[in-house]
Amino acid sequence: MDREQIKExxxxxxxxxxxxxxxxxxxxxxxxKVAPRQPRDDRRDDGHPxxxxxxxxxxxAAVRTExxxxxxxxxxxxxxxxxxxxxxxxxxxxxxxGEAPGGDEDIQGIPFVGRAGQLLTKIIEAIGLKRExxxxxxxxxxxxxxxxxxxxxxxxxxxxxxxxxxxxIKPKVIVALGTFAARTLLRTLDPISRLRGRVYDYRGxxxxxxxxxxxxxxxxxxxxxxxxxxxxxxxxxxxxx
Ligand code: URA
Numbered sequence: 130m131d132r133e134q135i136k137e138x139x140x141x142x143x144x145x146x147x148x149x150x151x152x153x154x155x156x157x158x159x160x161x162k163v164a165p166r167q168p169r170d171d172r173r174d175d176g177h178p179x180x181x182x183x184x185x186x187x188x189x190a191a192v193r194t195e196x197x198x199x200x201x202x203x204x205x206x207x208x209x210x211x212x213x214x215x216x217x218x219x220x221x222x223x224x225x226x227g228e229a230p231g232g233d234e235d236i237q238g239i240p241f242v243g244r245a246g247q248l249l250t251k252i253i254e255a256i257g258l259k260r261e262x263x264x265x266x267x268x269x270x271x272x273x274x275x276x277x278x279x280x281x282x283x284x285x286x287x288x289x290x291x292x293x294x295x296x297x298i299k300p301k302v303i304v305a306l307g308t309f310a311a312r313t314l315l316r317t318l319d320p321i322s323r324l325r326g327r328v329y330d331y332r333g334x335x336x337x338x339x340x341x342x343x344x345x346x347x348x349x350x351x352x353x354x355x356x357x358x359x360x361x362x363x364x365x366x367x368x369x370x
Contacts, residue, residue: 185219188297192290196270202286204271211238215266215294222366223263224300224334225249226291227341228309229279235272240265245343249306252342252355256363264298266291268313284313295332302365303334304358307341325358328365335365 193214199205213230216239225241233243241249250260269279269287279287295303305311308321314336315329321338329336339358340351 185297189215189219189294192293192297196290199270202271202283204269204273204283207274209271210235212270213238213240213267213272214270215264216240217260217264218262219264219298221262221264221298222301223258223304223362224295224298224302225253225263225265225304225306226310226314227265227267227306229267229269229276230272231276232272240267241342244346245341248342248345252359255356256359264294264300266294268310278309288313292332295334300334302362303331303336304362305336305338307344310341311338325354328361337362337365 196212196214199212209230213234217224227241230240231243231245233246234240240246249265253260253263268291269283270290271283271287273279273283303314305314308324311321311324312318314331315324315338317324321340324338325340327338329338337358339355340348345352345355
């Protein structure tokens with residue numbers, strides 16, 4: 130990281146509500162100090178693997194192959210350019226789950242690459258990790274027309290693939306980004322404002338619901354709550370469980 134990057138990182142951390150930093154050496158081990166789990170013992174401190182575990186990478190590739198050029202739901206005929214499967218470390222301890230690809234994602238085939246995605250990258254970096262060290266996916270893999278909310282039949286058709294991704298990656302922590310992802314994963318109709326602030330057990334992981342980065346772009350004052358959630362994420366990543 131050069132001086133400019135450090136300045137920008139600290140500025141964003143301040144925006145997120147970080148009150149200060151410590152020069153205590155122990156503090157540096159706070160985030161991304163991921164307890165190695167067998168057999169995936171090749172992770173670095175930033176969550177980025179020295180090498181990907183072949184089995185998880187291969188299993189994810191098999192799921193992607195199974196999806197194929199999907200026509201299982203109506204979205205395939207509603208202007209989606211491509212399937213946006215997921216990106217990142219197949220052995221990640223931390224996984225982010227969003228709603229559905231938007232316009233930029235539909236063009237690039239990668240989740241969270243637009244403005245909201247850039248904010249997500251900053252949030253990941255604010256807890257000492259790198260985007261490549263985590264895994265990022267959406268509940269549904271095709272862009273809904275006009276970025277409308279995904280519909281029930283689309284979710285029901287697509288969510289089994291997300292569940293397969295989660296079961297292969299086996300993250301310690303899943304962050305559900307926004308009302309839609311949180312409601313879908315937790316099978317509830319509660320709004321994100323009611324769901325966040327608690328840790329849920331979910332498919333062998335701890336699930337933290339938080340505000341969607343697109344919401345934060347419209348409501349920057351909520352970055353403080355997201356920072357609170359990210360501190361919980363960091364603590365869970367450091368814990369042995
Ligand atoms: N919003 C989402 O929920 N997912 C993306 O990939 C991009 C924006």
